[in-house]
Amino acid sequence: MIEAAEALRVIGEAKAELAGPLLNPRYEDRVIFVGDTHGAIDVTETVIEKFFDDADLIVFLGDYVDRGSTSLENLGLIASTLLEDPHRTIMLRGNHESPLTNPYYGFTNEVTEKLGEASYEKFKEFFQSMPYAVVVNDYLCLHGGIAKGMEHVSEIASLPWPDLNPDDPIAFQLLWNDPRDVIDEFVPSVRGKGAYYYGIEATKTFLANNSLKGIIRGHEVVDGFREDMGGRVITVFSSRYHGGKAGVLVLDKGKMERITV
Amino acid sequence: MKLRHSKPASDEDEISTGTSTQQETPQTAPTGNWKCPSCGAENEDYRTFCDGCGDKRPGAKVASKGIDMASLLGSSESSDDTSSKDDKSSSWEDSPKKEKGKKSKKNKKGKNQDDDEEAEPIKAEPLEPEKIEPPESMTPSDDLGVQKPSFVLTGPTAEPDDSQTVAPSQPSFQSSFQQTAQPSPAPSGSRYYMVFVNTPASSLIKTRVSIDFDDFPTITIGRSPENVVVIPDQEVSRKHASLSFNGSKLMLKDLGSLNGTFLYDGKEFQRVSDSVEVRPNSVLKFGTGTIVKLVSE
8 A cells, every 4th residue: 555645756756657648559468458446446456466467568547536535545556556667557647637627526635635735736747747548459548538520549649738637629538528329420428518429430430540449448437347339449447436346458469358356 | 488387287287186186075074875966866875976977975085186196296296296386397406506596507517427427527617516416415315216217117118107106197297298289190100219328327328218109299308207208317307398290390399497408400509499390310418417319210
């Protein structure tokens, strides 16, 4: 268990490992995908203990904080994994790595209680520089999904960065959008202005234009996993607060394995 | 807004049915054979209703439909009945609204989306979820639990369930709607469905609900159980909207809902002020959290 003060130090150092809004594509034999943890440090610990050693890469899909009382420790543990083994660790940004949500879903309070209000600035600095996406074994990995107005993955690399909220409409959608195969293109989402549902035609077009196999993302509460668009979009959810299962997706030489912890 | 008039009317129907039955009951019941005051027929003592015309015996104690109905309708409806009837669709939603007169705006942001892992993206103005929760905690606790099953059975198959739980209200509700809406018969041949794109009860997402205009020429949509399609969403009004054919046009009508009925125009959701034509593949939004797509086959 990592202490809160340690977490603060770790994210300060791990910031150096945040390379840009889009990471370089990766091709690896065995990859572990972890969805929203939201302070579920026991899930993060279990995943690291059980799966990290023989994995070539572990991808955290964002939303490490808010909705719990151990967000700091959870964030610190993931950041320290990134710090210790940057080549095998990817730590993507979620919509909760943002001052848009932290004051309302618990993280700001947790930081204030454990470290003092001023420390939150350090977390903002870290969040605004986190990467949005990476392509792993031809799967686009990101927190929310594809964005209305974005045709190619490469466009992510030139998004404004760092971007605190983020305010860029494309960046915002990458973190906030949800898949819905009952619609074709994009429909505004109930999550609020600027967020959309992406439909099946939009998804197929995007995947085809980018020679991708699918999308691996988090963002929505599901009982471990959910598949949409005929398996093209896989949602992984790895928290505890929803009372369901915490899912961990393992991609091993093209074979997909769904594990609940 | 104009439609507000028609809504309470239907509720008053229900209420007056109840009260008039009660009022007809005098304090003392005579005994022995009785003569019907309406048609003059002689009736034996055991008869509660006139053998000749079917009128109720003066003073007879008959289980009051109104009372049964009130209890069957559950706490939300009955509290509603006793409260002001001016805008029943929003009576529980009133408090949060009064609390911060900008409910429609504020609530759009946070509301009860816990289920769905929402945090509202909207820029960082304070819209703390705690404030947004009140509608949820104020609602009768049975709301989701009761409505969800009735929803699942909604559509043609819902009738048995409806008749058990809220049957008394259904006739008056339906008939009053039909009077105001006067739907035309649906063009035959196609079947219509509503597919949930999003709603707070996340298990309903992607669910396809058959809407059969032969069974219900006016498909009423809302949060309360007497609707043809029941949506368990706090931001949806009790009687929120309706779908019915006007000639060959399928019309979506807002029934004075608090949080609005919207039609997606390909760019954004436009609020429906009275009624608007919809077509297969139209995307509709009820309130702030429920989006459905119309499908026909």
